[in-house]
Amino acid sequence: MSDIPYKVYLSENEIPSAWYNVRADMKNKPAPLLNPGTGEALKAEDLMPIFCEELCKQEMNNDDKWIDIPGEVLDFYKMYRPSPLVRAYCLEKALGTPAHIYYKFEGNNTSGSHKLNSAIAQAYYAKKQGLKGVTTETGAGQWGTALSMATAYFGLDCQVYMVKVSYEQKPFRREVMRTYGATVTPSPSMTTNVGRKINEQFPGTDGSLGCAISEAVEAATSQEGYRYVLGSVLNQVLLHQSVIGLETKAALDKVGVKADMIIGCAGGGSNLGGLISPFVGEMLRGENQYEIIAVEPASCPSFTRGSYVYDFCDTGRVCPLAKMYTLGSNFMPAPNHAGGLRYHGMSSILSQLYADGYMKATSVKQTDVFAAAEQFARVEGILPAPESSHAIRVAIDEALKCKETGEAKNIVFGLTGTGYFDLVAYQKFNDGEMSDYIPTDDDIAKSLAQCPKF
Amino acid sequence: MSDIPYKVYLSENEIPSAWYNVRADMKNKPAPLLNPGTGEALKAEDLMPIFCEELCKQEMNNDDKWIDIPGEVLDFYKMYRPSPLVRAYCLEKALGTPAHIYYKFEGNNTSGSHKLNSAIAQAYYAKKQGLKGVTTETGAGQWGTALSMATAYFGLDCQVYMVKVSYEQKPFRREVMRTYGATVTPSPSMTTNVGRKINEQFPGTDGSLGCAISEAVEAATSQEGYRYVLGSVLNQVLLHQSVIGLETKAALDKVGVKADMIIGCAGGGSNLGGLISPFVGEMLRGENQYEIIAVEPASCPSFTRGSYVYDFCDTGRVCPLAKMYTLGSNFMPAPNHAGGLRYHGMSSILSQLYADGYMKATSVKQTDVFAAAEQFARVEGILPAPESSHAIRVAIDEALKCKETGEAKNIVFGLTGTGYFDLVAYQKFNDGEMSDYIPTDDDIAKSLAQCPKF
Numbered sequence: 068m069s070d071i072p073y074k075v076y077l078s079e080n081e082i083p084s085a086w087y088n089v090r091a092d093m094k095n096k097p098a099p100l101l102n103p104g105t106g107e108a109l110k111a112e113d114l115m116p117i118f119c120e121e122l123c124k125q126e127m128n129n130d131d132k133w134i135d136i137p138g139e140v141l142d143f144y145k146m147y148r149p150s151p152l153v154r155a156y157c158l159e160k161a162l163g164t165p166a167h168i169y170y171k172f173e174g175n176n177t178s179g180s181h182k183l184n185s186a187i188a189q190a191y192y193a194k195k196q197g198l199k200g201v202t203t204e205t206g207a208g209q210w211g212t213a214l215s216m217a218t219a220y221f222g223l224d225c226q227v228y229m230v231k232v233s234y235e236q237k238p239f240r241r242e243v244m245r246t247y248g249a250t251v252t253p254s255p256s257m258t259t260n261v262g263r264k265i266n267e268q269f270p271g272t273d274g275s276l277g278c279a280i281s282e283a284v285e286a287a288t289s290q291e292g293y294r295y296v297l298g299s300v301l302n303q304v305l306l307h308q309s310v311i312g313l314e315t316k317a318a319l320d321k322v323g324v325k326a327d328m329i330i331g332c333a334g335g336g337s338n339l340g341g342l343i344s345p346f347v348g349e350m351l352r353g354e355n356q357y358e359i360i361a362v363e364p365a366s367c368p369s370f371t372r373g374s375y376v377y378d379f380c381d382t383g384r385v386c387p388l389a390k391m392y393t394l395g396s397n398f399m400p401a402p403n404h405a406g407g408l409r410y411h412g413m414s415s416i417l418s419q420l421y422a423d424g425y426m427k428a429t430s431v432k433q434t435d436v437f438a439a440a441e442q443f444a445r446v447e448g449i450l451p452a453p454e455s456s457h458a459i460r461v462a463i464d465e466a467l468k469c470k471e472t473g474e475a476k477n478i479v480f481g482l483t484g485t486g487y488f489d490l491v492a493y494q495k496f497n498d499g500e501m502s503d504y505i506p507t508d509d510d511i512a513k514s515l516a517q518c519p520k521f
Numbered sequence: 522m523s524d525i526p527y528k529v530y531l532s533e534n535e536i537p538s539a540w541y542n543v544r545a546d547m548k549n550k551p552a553p554l555l556n557p558g559t560g561e562a563l564k565a566e567d568l569m570p571i572f573c574e575e576l577c578k579q580e581m582n583n584d585d586k587w588i589d590i591p592g593e594v595l596d597f598y599k600m601y602r603p604s605p606l607v608r609a610y611c612l613e614k615a616l617g618t619p620a621h622i623y624y625k626f627e628g629n630n631t632s633g634s635h636k637l638n639s640a641i642a643q644a645y646y647a648k649k650q651g652l653k654g655v656t657t658e659t660g661a662g663q664w665g666t667a668l669s670m671a672t673a674y675f676g677l678d679c680q681v682y683m684v685k686v687s688y689e690q691k692p693f694r695r696e697v698m699r700t701y702g703a704t705v706t707p708s709p710s711m712t713t714n715v716g717r718k719i720n721e722q723f724p725g726t727d728g729s730l731g732c733a734i735s736e737a738v739e740a741a742t743s744q745e746g747y748r749y750v751l752g753s754v755l756n757q758v759l760l761h762q763s764v765i766g767l768e769t770k771a772a773l774d775k776v777g778v779k780a781d782m783i784i785g786c787a788g789g790g791s792n793l794g795g796l797i798s799p800f801v802g803e804m805l806r807g808e809n810q811y812e813i814i815a816v817e818p819a820s821c822p823s824f825t826r827g828s829y830v831y832d833f834c835d836t837g838r839v840c841p842l843a844k845m846y847t848l849g850s851n852f853m854p855a856p857n858h859a860g861g862l863r864y865h866g867m868s869s870i871l872s873q874l875y876a877d878g879y880m881k882a883t884s885v886k887q888t889d890v891f892a893a894a895e896q897f898a899r900v901e902g903i904l905p906a907p908e909s910s911h912a913i914r915v916a917i918d919e920a921l922k923c924k925e926t927g928e929a930k931n932i933v934f935g936l937t938g939t940g941y942f943d944l945v946a947y948q949k950f951n952d953g954e955m956s957d958y959i960p961t962d963d964d965i966a967k968s969l970a971q972c973p974k975f
Contacts, residue, residue: 073599446673446674449630497696
């Protein structure tokens with residue numbers, strides 16, 4: 068065995084003091100958000116009725132390469148960061164692969180995922196602006212949990228619209244949010260205009276992130292002293308999540324390892340975007356080459372089967388338009404899809420990088436994902452989130468390819484979180500009752516047909 | 522703020538290479554186990570039909586101060602250890618106390634608690650002995666989860682008898698165990714003689730750890746190639762858990778801090794015994810003084826209201842007799858008790874130390890425990906296990922006393938695990954539906970009357 072430890076820990080003073088803004092190094096900047104009424108590019112000021120001021124500026128900032136992490140955010144980071152970069156010795160042994168597998172584990176905090184990295188930043192800026200509270204949507208509940216932890220820390224009110232199917236499948240996440248003082252409403256609800264409209268249009272719907280976003284935005288803009296915050300997709304979120312990649316890079320440098328391949332799951336793109344940012348930065352500056360793979364569920368394949376067009380970010384069409392790989396804002400993954408990563412679109416930054424050839428994408432079926440999750444849990448100890456297990460699936464497959472070719476590649480993947488609140492899905496898998504659904508071309512074409520034309 | 526980091530991490534090569542056996546330093550050794558039929562002290566050989574050979578030897582070993590941790594166990598430890606010693610800066614600030622609060626956090630692994638420290642050791646010795654599998658009981662499910670992780674790692678079969686009330690209140694823990702390949706049976710079941718007998722005697726019973734132990738022992742002794750393993754109470758378990766205290770001591774030494782007070786929750790005593798062992802060792806050798814406080818639930822108060830006598834370790838009376846603080850082997854905590862720590866007795870080692878004045882004990886009500894849990898979660902981020910929250914309650918109370926007296930005591934407590942699988946109980950607390958039940962003197966006297974006379 069080499070002298071690389073099982074877990075490469077940085078010290079607290081090695082937590083990055085600034086976030087890295089990959090847009091500063093992109094020649095082709097991500098396309099701007101558009102006003103859905105006029106089709107004109109939005110300015111920071113246009114977003115301020117919806118988002119916190121400082122976050123609007125970050126959203127539009129394509130120029131500053133480094134943005135200081137505020138001291139109060141850094142103090143909070145110190146409660147759960149730096150997160151470990153783990154050498155998967157036991158998985159390598161179980162696979163019999165010559166590959167060296169590393170994973171950046173973001174699940175060792177109560178929110179159970181990387182989402183806390185951006186939640187605490189957004190809560191901080193809301194507090195700084197003197198707001199009373201924030202509203203948001205949550206799917207699997209990771210983001211809502213993270214935000215409720217962050218708002219509890221800063222003494223802000225927190226109103227969460229939770230995708231109905233998750234609200235029902237994951238009642239315990241609701242209780243975590245309540246323990247942190249948040250109120251949680253299943254979406255689509257009857258408490259907002261847009262919720263009532265969606266319920267009318269799609270009776271008995273399971274909900275989607277797109278619906279929940281619409282409701283949360285309406286709730287924010289109709290209450291004094293509230294703003295809306297979002298846990299993925301946005302440029303600001305990828306900025307905050309760069310802390311993952313910066314720590315990963317620093318830990319690899321510490322043990323003298325150069326990554327060959329970087330793998331991350333992709334829903335809205337927050338984890339993947341954060342993980343790869345410093346590595347892509349090197350590619351953009353022509354300093355280095357990496358093979359980067361985005362992994363998405365076959366049931367919600369925005370990169371691999373979507374179109375790169377302007378689309379609504381939400382089902383209710385109240386949000387700005389973003390140019391992204393999308394399946395159409397009305398797209399809803401099949402109800403048997405249990406593995407998160409349900410959003411219809413993809414981060415504009417990642418979409419542009421993908422379009423420019425800086426990364427690949429692949430999709431995997433959920434039964435294969437859970438098989439990888441179980442295999443990983445049994446040898447590496449950690450019970451992974453279904454989302455993270457998409458990356459595990461591909462990391463295992465790539466390591467097995469190395470076994471055939473004899474290559475000792477350095478494979479790095481993002482283990483975004485734990486599956487402690489996903490046991491209903493694990494139970495289905497354990498009972499052999501999990502199935503796969505892959506949308507037909509017709510399903511996707513119909514949904515895409517409703518994208519606006521710009 | 523001082524220059525002590527939020528989390529004091531040791532490096533992997535600072536994980537102890539040997540467990541510390543506190544019995545070697547005890548003048549008054551813990552009383553020996555007795556044969557329930559003859560009343561005679563048992564030898565290691567007598568236990569070998571029930572327990573693994575090497576573990577029987579460890580159980581009886583009152584002499585060797587250090588027992589080497591096998592390399593394969595150390596390798597597994599490296600996947601989740603060293604665990605952090607956290608300085609609770611945010612809690613101190615919220616309380617406005619001059620006290621310095623530290624907690625050793627054992628919850629950052631999928632079993633969610635310290636139980637894994639002994640589970641992996643016991644599974645290793647079972648594998649080394651060439652066994653097919655092991656049987657055990659579990660209450661809240663932490664031990665069963667830990668054991669199923671450990672047996673999956675070594676490729677052993679794992680049969681878990683889970684206290685019925687937990688099986689129903691915590692169905693997700695069952696799925697974690699199943700994901701790791703274990704079979705889980707609610708106890709008392711109809712699959713064993715003793716289970717059928719207990720069901721007949723107490724129809725509709727919620728079960729107890731004492732019942733589940735009886736069933737697991739019967740299952741082990743009636744199958745070829747199986748042995749029984751236990752997650753607490755036993756000397757061998759406290760031995761393995763000494764890794765907690767050794768790391769805590771090493772981390773405190775690293776930052777030059779001398780603990781004044783050490784607080785741990787106490788069910789069977791595995792966490793507390795492990796946490797305090799090196800500190801008590803110093804007290805036993807006359808090198809140092811510490812104030813040590815065991816915290817137990819008011820609904821199951823073995824230290825504070827039990828008797829120090831020989832008693833059965835299990836309800837079915839198939840196990841050896843142990844001298845311990847006990848409430849009687851038929852004692853069952855009230856059904857409204859949700860906070861773990863349900864065992865009727867207490868580790869013989871801790872019982873002897875308590876009888877000899879090396880530690881204090883106190884009991885707390887569960888509504889006060891959950892209030893402390895919520896307060897802690899909101900400022901320190903971590904959602905604690907109800908068990909651990911007993912220690913949090915007392916740590917907070919002691920820190921508030923320091924606020925009155927102005928003392929800057931160094932308070933160290935054991936945060937044994939996370940509450941991610943205790944959300945039913947948190948929900949009750951959030952809904953204001955949690956109640957307290959304190960057994961009457963008569964309840965306890967009746968139960969104690971059934972202890973054997975030796």
